[in-house]
Amino acid sequence: MANSPRLTSARDLLTALQQIEPVIKPLPGHEDKVFRCGVCMDECYPGLFIGDIAAAKKKDYLLRVGITHVLNTAQGNKFASVDTDAEFYKDxxxxxxxxxxxxxPSANITQFFDSGAQFIDDALSSGGKVLVHCFMGISRSATISCAFLMMKRNMSAVEAIQTIRKNRAIYPNDGFLSQLAEFDNKLRKERGEL
Structure with a gap:
């Protein structure tokens, strides 16, 4: 009897994260320097940047790099949130x-997969560049970006995690990894892979 495909687990995704050491690159727009703190964002897929609060709040820098869209996965005024909105970027x-x-870990990030993936896809399809950010640019933003790669670029969760991890030191929390694994299994069933 042939081996049947097995379900993706959060452990598989954690292992995928641990297998890749991200390459530290210069900050886009400052290719002659490497910054280890301050404004922080990385191009993790063509036109898709993941970054932190400092990058999100520096509009002049975003314009210089060519960012046309911003997806804030941490909107709000609470601790570890980012208090920007559409009005902030209007000018x-x-x-x-x-x-x-x-x-x-208990947050339901899956509810944002469709809208996040569509927003990113719309930005890239129109020739734009999108910054997906949260407070530090390692968990919420990385998870939504992975969902985009899974939904719109037909990557598995492992492939999506590895694609982003090659370019940025990401670490989605355990609950988000579990939700990505469940989502991966759902997509694989829909595609007839399971």
Missing amino acids: ANIKYLGMKLLDV
Whole structure:
């Protein structure tokens, strides 16, 4: 009897994260320097940047790099949230989408997969560049970006995690890894792979 495909687990995704050491690159727009703190964002897939609060709040820098869309996966005024909105980016003519989401394992990030993936896809399809950010740019933003790669670029969860991890030191919390694994299994069933 042939081996049947097995379900993806959060452990598989954690292993995928641990197998890749991200390459530290210069900050886009500052290719002559490497910054280890301050404004922080990385191009993790063509046109898709993942970053932190400092990158998100520096509109002049975003415009210089060519960012046309911003997806804030940590919108709000609570601890570890980012208090920007569409009005904040209006003068820069940057399209905005905000998600009120805390970086806790119990948060239901799956509810934002469709809208986040569509926003990113719309940005890239129109020739734009999108910054997906949260407070530190390692958990919420990385998870939504993985969902985009899975839904719109037909990657498995492992492939999506590894694609992003090659370019940025990401670490989605355990609850988000579990939700990505469940989502991966759902997509694989829909595609007839399971």
